[in-house]
Amino acid sequence: MPTINDVAKAAGVSPSTVSYVLSGRRPISAETRARVQAAIAELGFHPHAGARALASSKTNVIALVAPLRVDVNVPVIMQFATAVVTAARSYNHDVLLLTKDEGTAGVERVAHSTMVDALILMDLERDDLRIPALRRLKQPSVLIGLPADHTGIACVDLDFGAAARAALTHLAGHGHRRIGLVGPSPAVYKRQTTYADRFLTGFLEASVDLGLQTVTHPCEPGAEGVRSCMADLDAELAGLTALVVHNEEALRPLLDLLHATGRRVPEDVSIVAICPRDVATAMPVNLTSIDIPAHDVGTLAVETVMRLLDGRRVEYTRLLEPSLVERDSCSEISASHR
């Protein structure tokens, strides 16, 4: 493999000139630049990433810490990852993929060994143990999520509180007064994953503000989980006319259950789902939904990283406005249900 010195010799210039042609960090005469670029092309020169990192203290790599369990939410995670990688590439950066399983040790390892310039973490918990560790790193971090104390660390996410409110407002606008929340799985609540908490809080607050009767319940995965969740909701609040579903996995079995028990959507039960757009439209009933804008959030996370690396100012809490798209799963409440 040719080195920068080989290129310099071939072009009849000094290595530093080659470096400056590459980086554009100082003016180079058109003629010299041309000679250098010709030499680079001819020799097939590619700068050595390690040498660069050593000399410049920049790796042009960012870490992405993802929850790689074969758990819930797989498509959403994939969308985040895709957005992050794509956006990173547009800034000439690459992405090192870590699993959340490695915990604090993982982020410290890659940061301390100077493998990355910055970190993006997803699936944060309320009191995430990694946060104090992140504060000690010399590299900046951006979180996808909003843990309790994130002082000094940039956070990006959908505004799940506002999303819950938007869902209830929409249903209330259609006359619904008795509404159930099919929540994420108990495991998600147990981990205190921040989006679940924020959604629930927003849901409860909006219930009060809008004068609604609501009931909430987590929902185990699988048909059986959905059945028991619905049984609980029905038992705790008779005459439910609408459901808010914050659980991607549950959507399909829920629709099956409603169908099997003769409750039509939207005639008997209206539904607002919180899920990616394509999930909402892949159901037997086209679901009115609030999108989880994984692409936007991922892209924004990368943009925030880049600002941080450039030493520019960033907003430390950036919550994206939810947007509800009306489809076919909500109807005006019928007179008989009032």
Add this chain to the structure above:
Amino acid sequence: MPTINDVAKAAGVSPSTVSYVLSGRRPISAETRARVQAAIAELGFHPHAGARALASSKTNVIALVAPLRVDVNVPVIMQFATAVVTAARSYNHDVLLLTKDEGTAGVERVAHSTMVDALILMDLERDDLRIPALRRLKQPSVLIGLPADHTGIACVDLDFGAAARAALTHLAGHGHRRIGLVGPSPAVYKRQTTYADRFLTGFLEASVDLGLQTVTHPCEPGAEGVRSCMADLDAELAGLTALVVHNEEALRPLLDLLHATGRRVPEDVSIVAICPRDVATAMPVNLTSIDIPAHDVGTLAVETVMRLLDGRRVEYTRLLEPSLVERDSCSEISASHR
């Protein structure tokens, strides 16, 4: 950040000794080792990855090139990625995540700039343009898939041909003689994704060998795609009693369709699915299935990479035996259908 020299001073040894303590590449007296390790711990020393890469020509990073479209197969891809990252970590390597979208340029970029020691690629096409490029790299590659000409490049995958044969053999053993294949989407065939071709070829060959009447059809995503696929299958071969489904997305809508049209599973139609285990068991009917062993394949790919990096011999084509798990979607054909 402390350097190896700081550690050396603190421990009263030379930098090379510290290096050897770290790498274990030469014997060190217990006493010296202890002093060095104490110094490392006290100073919180972590070797600089770039410096290491520069001096040793090893990055301890492998590239994973994944199809990050928000396309089909999302869960399977996720399982591969998880397995690869986990296995790589167990060999003290990290994973750089690339998208297939970058194509040849992407693999060349990371390889030429010495960001990685090896590459793992998934979602290979029959005549994949990247293969000639891979051959020119100094880093070894391992493919998850089996393109037409992979001379000199290690490939790992499920034996999809054998999987097709196993599915048909199972059904034939239950007396079925008229069998349809619900294939992947036309897009997958168009890309000539290797697993689709291999499955189809195996299916056709086994049909002949077993004396079966079969008919095959790709299947567009969505309920409509499934409907039209089934219509075609039924039209081309009357009296189908069994289906082989090589299309994860189609499973759910297919079961819905069969239910809606009054064809019971397995009483009227038997089904063998090719999909991850958890997908098979998440359906309304527990499906008899042939697992896509993403975890095993991903792990094996990493093991192969490590052997290659160690200069050990590897098998250049490693196709994992399919294993069919019997569940509730296949029955002996009833007399009326014979």
Add this chain to the structure above:
DNA sequence: TTGAAAGCGTTACCAG
């Protein structure tokens, strides 16, 4: 069993 020192390939500072 240990040390000394020559690289590894860039960058960026100091000169001119």
Add this chain to the structure above:
DNA sequence: CTGGTAACGCTTTCAA
């Protein structure tokens, strides 16, 4: 506008 040359932090050969 360009060149020379210390770093950057580690590994590894050569010597002892």
